[in-house]
Amino acid sequence: MTRTNAREIVVHLIYGINYTKETADEAMVSRFAQDYYETLQEENDIYAERPNQKQLAYIAQVVKGIEEKQEELNGYITKYAIGWHLDRISRLARSIMQLAMYESLYVEDVPTSAAISEAVELTRKYEDEDVVSFVNGILGSFAREVAQ
Numbered sequence: 820m821t822r823t824n825a826r827e828i829v830v831h832l833i834y835g836i837n838y839t840k841e842t843a844d845e846a847m848v849s850r851f852a853q854d855y856y857e858t859l860q861e862e863n864d865i866y867a868e869r870p871n872q873k874q875l876a877y878i879a880q881v882v883k884g885i886e887e888k889q890e891e892l893n894g895y896i897t898k899y900a901i902g903w904h905l906d907r908i909s910r911l912a913r914s915i916m917q918l919a920m921y922e923s924l925y926v927e928d929v930p931t932s933a934a935i936s937e938a939v940e941l942t943r944k945y946e947d948e949d950v951v952s953f954v955n956g957i958l959g960s961f962a963r964e965v966a967q
Contacts, residue, residue, distance in 0.1 A: 896917070
């Protein structure tokens with residue numbers, strides 16, 4: 820499994836947590852239960868390969884970190900989404916931006932440019948081009964001011 824796939828799984832987990840109100844720990848346990856994980860393979864190719872221990876550790880670190888820093892990350896989104904209230908931004912786009920911002924600030928081996936590039940491509944996979952431009956603009960402003 821690639822880091823790109825692990826990032827996409829993180830976004831799915833964060834997105835799901837926002838709906839279910841599970842904790843990061845609960846989401847990790849439920850999504851990675853053997854029986855449940857196997858059913859995900861039918862829905863999305865990224866689940867074809869189960870993450871190894873190193874990848875699971877990365878996923879858990881980032882999901883828990885985003886949960887802990889959600890207020891801070893949402894503050895950045897609000898600051899750079901000029902004229903937009905946080906509730907107007909899709910949960911998926913928010914989850915993707917939270918991931919990129921968290922990686923930029925708190926994951927030492929991820930350059931900000933890589934986090935943003937991956938976030939834009941992930942947004943492109945699920946959203947239309949207007950949302951891609953929106954996410955790219957917010958993350959670009961964030962990178963210029965905060966994650967230097």
